[in-house]
Amino acid sequence: MSETMNKTKIRWGILGCGNVTEIKSGPAYQKTDGFEVVAVMRRDANKAADYAKRHGVSKYYSDADALINDDEVDAVYIATPPDSHKLYALKVAAAGKPCCIEKPMAPSYADSLEIQKAFELKKLPLFVAYYRRSLPRFLKVKEWLDANEIGQVRHIRWFLGKPPNDIDLSGEYNWRTDAKVAPAGYFDDLASHGLDLFAYLLGDFKSVSGTALNQQGLYSAKDAITGHWLHENGITGSGTWNFGTHQREDLVEIYGSEGKISFAVFEEADVVLANTKGEEKLFIEHPEHVQKFHVENLKKDLLGKQTHPSTGKTAVHTSWVMDSILGNL
Incomplete structure (x- = not known):
């Protein structure tokens, strides 16, 4: 070593x-x-x-x-x-x-x-x-939160929906929707990014529950999931992930005592701060190679210069959150 x-x-x-x-x-x-x-x-x-x-x-x-x-x-x-x-x-x-x-x-x-x-x-x-912990777009959200731009944070909610794609409808094999590989389908692949980011932004989760089912019958994995949770600092949260909606939608809203922050986990969208001072919209572009800052942070950690924001320990916590929403624990 x-x-x-x-x-x-x-x-x-x-x-x-x-x-x-x-x-x-x-x-x-x-x-x-x-x-x-x-x-x-x-x-x-x-x-x-x-x-x-x-x-x-x-x-x-x-x-x-x-x-x-x-x-x-x-x-x-x-x-x-x-x-x-x-x-x-x-x-x-x-x-x-x-x-x-x-x-x-x-x-x-x-x-x-x-x-x-x-x-x-x-x-x-x-x-x-979990490279979003290293991306400037989401670090701006963390900066606003750390500066109390929306006062005391009260609640976070996320809705992620998308229509079935051609592979889903055709029945062609896709490991992302094979329950033997990814039991909760696109939830495993996509929701993990956001839930991990929420732990980074707002602190670890304390209690988590949810419901997961297959509404469409297009594949063996789950396709409709809802969850709600409590962060250790008393912030409440809720999420809905549905992969059979009529259009794509990806919206996170963080509510505070003095304002709100809105952003998308996946869509190319502004991060928006609305508080008593007005509204600020920023579009912060991702790098060409989206894991660039994540990988640069690997080097800094391995050289002992700083601790990487996404370690095995933080990822295990995200896995616990995911399984708790799916009712596997």
Whole structure:
């Protein structure tokens, strides 16, 4: 571990070089000073080779164990579907290497906790790609909250809805809606981002409950979820996620004693502050590689300069929130 941190460059291997790594994350690891992507893995060797060639990566594998145990790989980024996160993460921990896992951390709180404990036992850094904690757009919301721009925060609510897409309607296989991979479907993939962000903005959740069902019957996973919760500081919250509505909608509203903050978790929209001084709207653009600041913060943490905002510990809390809303605990 200490030898890894003393290197001029920290050499990363990526497990699962699929779509998320093409623009969102992979180039961020390559372009961060002091980081280098030296190996990628995909079960389809031809696709792994193609990715490596296009992105200028020297080695590729079709076997995860080979990448994890490669002596030239100092740290591992797991970007496979969530049902395999635990399998690979435990192997990375056994190999004694720092790790960043794509969100959600795992399909269940129990699996997430097992991963976190494995890295804690070995005293290894563990991060999860809840990159919104590092994005300037949402840091502006945190700045307003920290400055008491809306007074005492009372309540937060989020509605996220979207129509079924062509894949949903066709019955074509999609791991994101396969209950064996993602039991709550798009909720697992999307709601985790917002709920994790709310814990960052407003503090950890104290109590959580909810209802989850499948209204449309288009796939095996849940498609309609509601939840309500209480933060440890007394702020109440509620959320509705429905993946069978007639149009897309993504709106978060934070109510305070002296104003309101509004923003979207996914849509490209203004962050809006309305209080006794008037209304302020700001559009803060995301970077081309949306995980840029998240990855730069990984480097700062690994070098001991600051603690990353999204660790295994914070992600386990988000997994607990998710399972509590789904009624799995």
